Amino acid sequence: MQWNDEVVGLWPTPIFRGQVADLSVLSHFAQAGASETATGDDFFSKDDAPTGHLRETITAAVNAHFDHLDIRPAPAWRLQGRLERLAYGESRGLTNAPGAYLSGVVYIQTPKDTEALHLRKDNRPGMLTLFDPRPGFNMLSIRNDPYRDQGLMVEPQPGLLLMWPAFVNYYRHPNLSRTPQLGLFFDVVPSDDAAEDAQSSLQWDGDVHDMWPTGLIKRRLPGYDQRNRELIDIIDEMERENPDLTTDFNVDRLQGSGHTAIDWLMANIKDSVSAYFNQIGMRYPISFEIRSWPNINRFGDYHSPHNHPWCYLSGTYYVQVPEADIDQASHEALTPACISYYDPRRGTIAYDFPPGSRSSPVYTVRPVPGALLLWPSSVYHFVHPNLSTNKRYSISFNIHLQWQEHYL
Numbered sequence: 001m002q003w004n005d006e007v008v009g010l011w012p013t014p015i016f017r018g019q020v021a022d023l024s025v026l027s028h029f030a031q032a033g034a035s036e037t038a039t040g041d042d043f044f045s046k047d048d049a050p051t052g053h054l055r056e057t058i059t060a061a062v063n064a065h066f067d068h069l070d071i072r073p074a075p076a077w078r079l080q081g082r083l084e085r086l087a088y089g090e091s092r093g094l095t096n097a098p099g100a101y102l103s104g105v106v107y108i109q110t111p112k113d114t115e116a117l118h119l120r121k122d123n124r125p126g127m128l129t130l131f132d133p134r135p136g137f138n139m140l141s142i143r144n145d146p147y148r149d150q151g152l153m154v155e156p157q158p159g160l161l162l163m164w165p166a167f168v169n170y171y172r173h174p175n176l177s178r179t180p181q182l183g184l185f186f187d188v189v190p191s192d193d194a195a196e197d198a199q200s201s202l203q204w205d206g207d208v209h210d211m212w213p214t215g216l217i218k219r220r221l222p223g224y225d226q227r228n229r230e231l232i233d234i235i236d237e238m239e240r241e242n243p244d245l246t247t248d249f250n251v252d253r254l255q256g257s258g259h260t261a262i263d264w265l266m267a268n269i270k271d272s273v274s275a276y277f278n279q280i281g282m283r284y285p286i287s288f289e290i291r292s293w294p295n296i297n298r299f300g301d302y303h304s305p306h307n308h309p310w311c312y313l314s315g316t317y318y319v320q321v322p323e324a325d326i327d328q329a330s331h332e333a334l335t336p337a338c339i340s341y342y343d344p345r346r347g348t349i350a351y352d353f354p355p356g357s358r359s360s361p362v363y364t365v366r367p368v369p370g371a372l373l374l375w376p377s378s379v380y381h382f383v384h385p386n387l388s389t390n391k392r393y394s395i396s397f398n399i400h401l402q403w404q405e406h407y408l
Contacts (some may be wrong), residue, residue, distance in 0.1 A: 005220075007279050009213030010363050011343045013133060014068055016061050016163040018206020020106060023159045025050035029108045030182060032083060043081030043184065054106055054184065055079065056200045061163050062188050064204035065102060069358040071407060076193060077101055081186040083108070086126075088180075093174035096347070102188035103170075104163030110156040111177035125176040128162070129153045131169045132212045133345040140312050142407035144282045147376070151182065152211060156181070161206065167347025214344060216363070216376040217276050221268050221317075224370030228319045230261035232393055235294040235319070246301075249293040252337070254395065265317055265395065266290060272374055273313060273399055287404055288312070292397035299325075301392075303383035305342065311398035315374035318367040319393035326387050336387035339373070340364040342380040367394075 020026070028050040032396060042299060044055055058079060066074035080100075086092070097103045105128070114125050132138070132150040141148035163171070166187060175181045221227075245253075247306045254262050256263040269290055276285055291311075308314040316339070324336040365373065375381070377398065386392040401407075 005275075007276070008215055008216045008218060008220045008363075009210070009346070009347060009362075010341065012210030012213040013165060013168060013345065014065060014210045014270075015130065015211050016065060016104070016161070016204070016206060017065045017154075017209065018057075018061060018161045018204065020054065020057055020134050020159040020161060020398040021202075022053055025053050026108050026158055029083065029184065041080045041082050043083060043186070054186075055160060056202050058104065058106070058163070058186060059200035060202040060204040061104070061161065061206065062102060063200065064208070067161065068208055071359055075101070076191045077188050078191040078193070079186055080189055081184055084183055084185050086172060086175040086181040088176070089174055089295060090177050091174040094169045094171050095143075096169045097166040098188045100166035100187040100189045102163055103166045103168070104161065104186050104188075106184040106186075107156040107160045107182075108160055108184060109180065109182035109262075110158055110160075111175070111179035111181060113179065114176040115178075117176065124153060124155075126181055127153050127155055127173040129171045129173070130162075130164055130211075131171070133168050133347065134212060134214070135346065137212075137344065137376070139378075140401065142282070142286075142401065143284070144280075146280050147212075148318065151210075156183070167345065167350075196336045212345075212377060214379060215276070215280060216341065217279075217315075217372075218365070219268075219272055219372045219374075220368065220370045221265075221372055223264075227261045227264050228369055228393075230259070231265070231319045231395070234259055234261060235296060235393055238294060239296055245293075246295045246297070251395070252291045252293065254292045254294065255290065257272050266292075268372065269317070269397060272315070272372055276313065276374055284406065285404075286400040286407075289400045289402055290397050291400060292395055295392075295394045295396060297386040297392040297394075298390050299384070299387065300385055305380045305382040307378040308398050310400075311377045312401050313374055313399035314377040315372060315397050315399070316367075317395045317397075318369055318371045319395065320390070321367050321369055321392055322386070322388035322390035323373075324387040325389055335364055335366070335384050336388070337392055338364050338366045340382045340384065341375065342382070344379055 044051065110126065129151045137147045138150050191230050242248060255266060273288060341363045348361050
């Protein structure tokens with residue numbers, strides 16, 4: 001692994017947006033949608049040409065989704081579909097599709113003749129909103145924070161095709177037109193027949209929007225060799241004074257110590273945090289406090305999956321990362337001295353996709369001396385066991401924002 005400065009966008013949620021090529025088929029479904037009996041899940045059991053056109057269009061999008069996430073071979077799947085009507089005043093509350101890979105809609109009829117009502121400025125009748133699947137990620141967000149906006153609102157148009165991972169919650173805003181809103185809602189569900197719905201003569205030519213990625217900064221600090229030797233001496237001395245140093249992390253014993261190596265590290269952490277803010281578009285003065293603590297992991301030491309509450313960002317700087325004293329060729333599943341991050345999107349581990357795909361719910365990093373990692377504090381992470389007789393040294397830290405009025 002080359003350790004260059006890098007911002008990694010982990011676990012984006014792909015939203016596919018396209019258009020039905022033959023809009024003339026929509027009138028066929030508008031007539032069917034006028035019947036209350038047209039709401040079952042057996043929509044795609046029909047063999048007529050309009051249904052076949054929609055089936056092929058959706059199939060092209062599904063195949064593009066699995067290609068986009070490097071899921072090869074793609075799992076076997078089949079389509080379930082239903083025509084859904086929203087009559088005057090009706091809405092659909094927050095929902096998703098448990099047990100499915102993907103969900104989506106093709107809009108058939110999208111009336112715009114809403115009655116002249118005095119609505120709140122944030123009311124959007126007839127719209128569809130998809131919600132960030134990382135609950136609570138915006139709880140500490142401030143101005144220009146990409147995690148602040150938890151919803152993607154879409155204005156329906158006839159022939160518009162939208163598709164999203166089935167674990168994403170969506171909401172259909174109330175229809176305030178006397179004409180019903182009509183859409184073909186579909187789910188892509190697991191199947192025992194690999195060939196059942198996987199073939200299409202069409203190619204996907206719509207857009208793919210990777211929404212709500214989780215940012216991780218990876219850096220290797222310049223001049224770390226000499227500073228790390230100094231840091232080891234400092235941490236050893238601190239442990240002699242406090243044998244519970246590693247687990248006594250509620251007290252910051254590093255800042256203000258007067259050590260040149262500590263000052264060097266804190267300056268680099270500040271630079272990294274500022275670079276993070278700048279990278280994600282928060283280009284204004286942001287005041288923050290660093291609270292840090294050292295870690296010494298001896299043979300067998302690890303830290304179970306956890307996150308860091310009441311702070312904005314968390315990170316670790318690696319001082320010494322010894323090689324494991326085992327034959328890793330015969331223990332391929334072991335990842336000693338690594339750190340693993342877990343996808344914060346609920347529902348993503350429902351299916352076991354091939355290793356190496358972009359849909360993997362775990363992102364593992366093997367740190368090296370001088371490496372600095374920085375991530376949102378709510379992300380769960382696991383520090384793998386040290387399997388070396390030499391000690392592993394690191395310094396962890398949290399970033400606490402200091403409130404300013406211009407953050408709003």
